[in-house]
Amino acid sequence: MRIIITIAMVLINFILQTTLLQHLAIQSIFPNTALIIVVSYALLRGSKEGCIVGAFTGLLFDVFFGTAMGYYTLLYFALSYFTGKSQKNFYRENYLLPILFCALAAGIFEFFQFLTELVLRKDGNILFFVIKIFLPTIVYTAVVTVPIYRILFGLNEWLELKEKYKYRLF
Amino acid sequence: MIQFWEEHKKKIIGVIAIAIVAVALFAGGKNLNASALESVLGFVVTPFQDLTTGIENWVDSTAASAKDKTALTEENxxxxxxxxxxxxxxxxxxxxxxxxxxxxxxxxxxxKYPEYKSTGTKIIAKNPGVWYNTFTINKGTDDTVSANMILIAPGGVVGKILESGKTYSKAQSILDSRSAVPAMSVRTGDLGVVKGDYTLMNDGLCKMEYIDGEAQIAVGDEIVTSQLSDVYPAGLSIGKVTKIETDTNGLTKYAIIEPFVDLKHLDTLLVIDKNTLEEAP
Structure with missing residues (x-):
């Protein structure tokens, strides 16, 4: 059940993100909803499941938009692994931490892409990057995280309840 | 199982990371047609992307037709x-x-005026994010579309196909920072390379680099593909020069190019196969 719902969630997000959601972009910046889902999932379920979801999401992006296999896979994989590590240390009901983590992850994600551009194609315009990409992405991501995290949180609660019944945990 | 994971967690994660890097290194930079895994994913995802884009277009057109009938009669x-x-x-x-x-x-x-065999196609999905400009189109090897074919729109070049699956293809526009198109100015014959640049991409502009320092290129010149490329056929128009600057090294110039095609609002494209040159009647 959880597997099916998670796969469906990732695929639906991928389809929407590459088609409809692009119209909501402000100055061609729209938060990476796939990253928000991956990070939220890692925060809710820990690094192991987060890693799997992250790698799968990254694989989708690699297959459809990457020129080399593995770049996005590794990036999403690493980000979900490190956010998943901190899962035990916070209350899930609190919204502040997911917002913080998602914004931070989005920042790191953009920064790595900037680094790749800088190292591989010497296209490094740090001022343009910070003002036009880095800051807007962080702010916009923080805003969009709230509804997405709410949905994922509700879904997770529901699934956990079902799992508890299934395995007679109480 | 869980215990095994706990014991060898670091090793497993390390091995997976190394495997991904190895795959990236071996598969990197090759323009191949899609592998089995990619084809399967494409088979699952692209119909839905097609559908979503279709619905979007339908809503758009219905809203528009209801809104301005008078404008339409005038336009007619x-x-x-x-x-x-x-x-x-x-x-x-x-x-x-x-x-x-x-x-x-x-x-x-x-x-000979070059006339190539062409296939009409539609964009069904775009790469999210501000860094790259790649997109998916709804024709694949089933419609004899394959890697390294050229995409054009009325007016000029749009890009090339990176990879083809059975029913979809992955394409890269000339605004993408990984794309490079050998080009020349029609008026003066100065050679250069049209490259994408992420700082210009969102304004729909690109950059022509490595122009000779003493070239007579000027603002307003038309830029076409040169015969130096083995992917792009010669003589396809790209855009016009809007600005010329000298590089920091003082030896070469670069020009900012405004493509003739509005690459930010693309919908329908033509794929041309440069190996099927049909002679003009």
Missing amino acids: AQLKADLAKLQDENKRLEQYAKENAALSSLLKISQ
């Missing part, structure tokens, strides 16, 4: 007038073509 009248004018012009040009053919045969020049 205008278009009819234009059509009449164009038909007239076309007749005149046909006569020119005939005259040209006759004169060329007199001069024994075999003049």
Whole structure:
């Protein structure tokens, strides 16, 4: 059940993100909803499941938009692994931490892409990057995280309840 | 199982990370057609992307048609007038073509206007994010579309195909920072390379680099693909120069190019196969 719902969630997000959601972009910046889902999932379920979801999401992006296999896979994989590590240390009901983590992850994600551009194609315009990409992405991501995290949180609660019944945990 | 994971967690994660890096290194930079895994994913995802884009277009067009019927009638009248004018012009040009053919045969020049076999296609998904400009189109190897074919729109070049699956293809526009198109200026014949740049990408502009420092290129010049490329056929128009600057090294210049095609609002494209040159009648 959880597997099916998670796969469906990732695929639906991928389809929407590459088609409809692009119209909501402000100055061609729209938060990476796939990253928000991956990070939220890692925060809710820990690094192991987060890693799997992250790698799968990254694989989708690699297959459809990457020129080399593995770049996005590794990036999403690493980000979900490190956010998943901190899962035990916070209350899930609190919204502040997911917002913080998602914004931070989005920042790191953009920064790595900037680094790749800088190292591989010497296209490094740090001022343009910070003002036009880095800051807007962080702010916009923080805003969009709230509804997405709410949905994922509700879904997770529901699934956990079902799992508890299934395995007679109480 | 869980215990095994806990014991060897670091090793497993390390091995997976190394495997991904190895795959990236081996598969990197190759323009191959899609592998089995990619084809399967494409088979699952692309129909839905197609559907979503279709619904979006339908909603768009319904809303538009309800909104401005009067504007449409006006536009219709205008278009009819234009059509009449164009038909007239076309007749005149046909006569020119005939005259040209006759004169060329007199001069024994075999003049060839390149005309390639083409397939119409639609964009069904775009790469999210501000860094790269790649997109998915709804034609694949089933429709004889394959890697390294060229995409054009009325006006000029759009990009090339990176990879083809059975029912979809992955394409890269000339605004993408990984794309490079050997180009030249029509008026002066100066050579250069049109590259994408992420700082210009979101304004729909690109950059022509490595122009000779003493080149006579000027603002407003038309830029076309040069014969130095083995992917892009020569003579396809790209755009016009809007700005020229000297590089920091002082030896070369670069120009900012405004493509003739509005690459930010693309919908329908043509895929051309440069290996099927059909001679103009």
